[in-house]
Amino acid sequence: MSSTVRALVRVTVGRDRVLGPVALYVVAGYTLAQAAAIHWGYASPEDRHGLARTAQGNATYAALLGPARALDDLGGLTAWRTVVVGATFAGLTGLLLAVRHTRAEEELGRGELLLAGAVGRRAPAGVALGWIAALQVAGGAVLAIGLMALGLPVVGAVLQGAAVAAVGVLFAAVAVLASQLVATARAARAVAGVALGTAFLLRAVTDAGGPDAFRWVTPLGWAEEVAPFTANDPAPLLLLVAATMVVVAVALRLQGARDHGTGLLTRTTPGPDRASARLRGVYGLTIRRQRSAVAGWGAGLFAVGAAVGAVATSADDLLGDGGTGAKLLDRAGGDPVDAFLSSTSTVVAMLACGFTLQALLRLRRDEVSGLLEATLATATRRRQTLLGAHVVVAGIGSVVVLLCAGVGLLVVLTLSGDPGHGVDGLLATLSRTPALWVLGAVSALLVGAAPRASALGWAALASCLALWIIDPLLGLPTAVSDVSPFGLLPDLPAAPFGAVATAALIAATAVVLALADAALRRRDLT
């Protein structure tokens, strides 16, 4: 290793002192928490058998978690609960870290500083990929060792760790490729995120009863096919590795061929020579800057909503008898579609919450880039700039994004002749709004009180998802499951609208925002 590459490695690794361990936690933590819950919660074969009977018929679970194989086996049950979601988390950390070390650096101009030194054009991306691969492999190893420690067979544990890590590395490579195509970190995250989302949706549709061929075009389908603890098939791992090598080769080739700072697909079109009347004050500015994000997330969630609607039409066949499916069915008054919509609405809302957090954390990015200083040097109040504009736009944008998902559902269900359930689904989706707001407020508080840790808002959202998945399995006491705002809200349409929970969350949002405002107005800006 030359000394310049060594220096590059030091810089890359050093920048991830905090995020590196967070990524490890995300990659391994979710799976191990689930595995531990299963280990202690479903120790007896009868418990597992009961779960197996019910889970087999639940389309929401099939769409979210993949096909259930050998659920009366501890390993099979663990793999079913964790492979798809764990691999998706790994993919997400891989792509976020990859953009952070490649396109984001280039956009900020720091990449130029490196390239002006004795560093090859491809070296930063290569080193970043190597580092992320090391992190993912470490995460996979922790995961495998943890599974073994819980008494699961070695081969399955190693295969699962390998599958999860391989997906993480693949999507890091996809993000580096996306960074070649577009010129901003935001756009690169969006492109790579759409790739991951599409991969997830394709396999969700397959697993909820769609054409089986879809499974073989999505890397998450390959990870499923490894089937740790049951089929134990290492062959799909080779597919993942081969795909990664192809993507890396293409990405590095493009990196070597293009001008620094440009994206291959990005053309800069001239803008207007003066501002329209609407572009005034921080509200106009924030709306202008967030509208493309709202449109992008809205379109994505419309597609998700439509997919949910398409699956819901066959919910009759998908909900099995007994167990979780039956409990939901009971509460939904025997209406299988409502039961299905109850659980999917929560997942859709968690997805939409990604927009909320992204929109609010922009505040921190603006502070770091110096844009906030430009705003605050004008006659703009801190409260307006910091909270007003960002909170109002993120808050309203969250409703818009949820509405898009609900409308997607409504359109597909109406087209298939069931507008009644379409309206149920739309209202159910919208009823989750306060959960998005409260998590957004927590992010705002982090920006105000602990700006360096503001990305922890994402960890909070991931924890909510983990809790939601783990809850029906363990039958957690409500005191625990209600820690997540998504758990606190009644799951419409199976349950009736909960005015108290809704009001409580809105009040909590207000209190947390007030704290965030106080913290933000008191501190120096960096």
Next chain:
Amino acid sequence: MVDPIDVSGLTKAFGATRALDGLELHVRAGEVHGFLGPNGAGKSTTIRVLLGLLRHDGGRTLLFGGDPWRQAPELHRRLAYVAGDVVLWPELSGGETIDLLGRMRGQDVLARRDELIERFQLDPTKRGKAYSKGNRQKVALVAALAADVELLILDEPTSGLDPLMEDVFQQCVGEARDRGQTVLLSSHILGEVERLCDRLSIVRDGRTVRTGTLDELRTGTAMRIRARIAGRAVGLDRIAGTDEVKISGDEVTLAVQPGALGEVLEVLRRAEVQELESSPPSLEEVFRSSYGPASRR
């Protein structure tokens, strides 16, 4: 009339680092005030305190007689600021940014906008992310200079401009003064400071080391003397207040503090001086003597 900027005994620490350590800065209404000092002396920190972005630890910081931390929005209606490292909204065009900044300062109509865009040869239709450093500065400068505000705070505003644009900038600051605007100009470009500034403050290590008009600063800085002598000049370098004494053949050169001039002339007279030339300290020498290590001052 209240001084637009009245800072005294200002302190600000970041952790263990004392960025400002009793800084003084008094800018009078209607003047162009140069704000100078080596890198890291605390100029930008002072400006960020004045803008209410940082909260001071101690001392008095008054902007138009008000508290810049508490009354930031009201006070900011009366000023325009150009950062040393201009960041623009990547999505907005230059023209949109100029209008938006004006509106956010409470100015819907920027009378000189189009004229300034023309003079700075700025393309207002480019997006923020597409501008070079110099062009980003032009966007911020047009937005600031077009605004009818009482005070302009300019933090090294010309570091990315070419010499022709530097000339345009200097004309514009002159016009601003003629309109009665007050200007705080942080700069490293000595010609710019010499031409534009009525008074200067020089800071070092978070403290103000010199302040006054250029003439006042020249007094108190060593002048250069060159003499031709027939005899021998003895003991010139032993006189307190002389420096860089060089004798080669019959030519003597040295730097003399004003207080030591009489004694030096006495020595030269005894050495049968034939020719004598003295030159006042250049601005550069004023700076060098203020920026350098304490012993040189």
